[in-house]
Amino acid sequence: MTDFDFYQLARDIKRWGRELGFQQVGITDTDLSAHEPGLQHWLEQGYQGQMQWMAEHGNKRTRPAELVPGTARVICVRMDYLPGDTEQIKVLKNPTQAYVSRYALGRDYHKLIRKRLAQLGQKIEAALPEGLRPQGEQQNRAFVDSAPVLERPLADKAGLGWTGKHTLILNSEAGSWFFLGELFTYLPLPVDTSEQPNRCGECTACLKVCPTDAFPTPYTLDARRCISYLTIEHKGSIPEEFREPMGNRVFGCDDCQAICPWNKYAKPTAETDFLPRHSLDSADLTTLFQWSEAQFLNNTEGSAIRRIGYERWQRNLAIGLGNAPSDVRIQQALQAQLGQVSPTVDEHIEWALAQQNDPRKRRKRKIKAPPNSG
Known part of the structure; x- marks a missing residue:
């Protein structure tokens, strides 16, 4: 693998991601150990309610390589979803109208983003020489809010934004109206180190x-x-x-x-x-x-x-x-x-x-x- 230019591949991945409709692509490692105590405390408080699956799968949420063996990096993406001119405040203040969260007004995002991530994975594999293409357990696997994946901490590490006080990812140029998706990969891609600093300040x-x-x-x-x-x-x-x-x-x-x-x-x-x-x-x-x-x-x-x-x-x-x-x-x-x-x-x-x-x-x-x- 040492002769292959993974830095160029990372640049290509970000370009392909933009061409596929993602507003931003970041790459991070799989180390989420810093989040394990917080997740455990959250579960112990019962804050998950009826979402029992949050406590299942052992440590796979914080250890991507246990969810998909061989995972070395996570390619994180975001895609804007806010429709223009939906007058959300006006609807909220009209007690005879129904307010539906803006992300759910159109088609389900899961299939759309997963399909685009799969296409990104295909582009990556097509760019690899024969010796680097997936073998055995090696694979590029897409996730969109559908498996034990800590998508927000991963997005934070990948530089897509910072975690706001409301627990959502915020981006200084795009706010928070976007979906997240992940592509687990076995490739030793260079990771992004330009994490966005937390800019919530004193705002509550x-x-x-x-x-x-x-x-x-x-x-x-x-x-x-x-x-x-x-x-x-x-x-x-x-x-x-x-x-x-x-x-x-x-x-x-x-x-x-x-x-x-x-x-x-x-x-x-x-x-x-x-x-x-x-x-x-x-x-x-x-x-x-x-x-x-x-x-x-x-x-x-x-x-x-x-x-x-x-x-x-x-x-x-x-x-x-x-x-x-x-x-x-x-x-x-x-x-x-x-x-x-x-x-x-x-x-x-x-x-x-x-x-x-x-x-x-x-x-x-x-x-x-x-x-x-x-």
């Missing part, structure tokens, strides 16, 4: 704006209190203490990103697959709640939303309707769905009807939304 806007106080300390997320977790990962009944703070957020929550000053540098995505489908960027809660299961499956085909299933979709929407201003049409829509899906959905519908009919809350309810930090 992301912590303060969280509707459910999901950050016990800076850089620590208690998923059990996070609206993204509650609306997507949490199965069964959502604790009542979180229902009013959820407002009209029915799939995910972007508040900690929306308020971040660094996101004034975010650029709209150039990927048409990430653009809104079925008017999900401005749909009425009632309209979505009246979808049949067949309509839900049809309208969310190829979308990240489909993974939560119809029951959780209806559960989340019922909470949104309960938080909306009192309206006879909303009450009729809620009544019409009683007994149609499951006892869990019925429980949330009953709660929503009680909210709708409570005169003490009818005129006072306001949705907490981050100010436009634009």
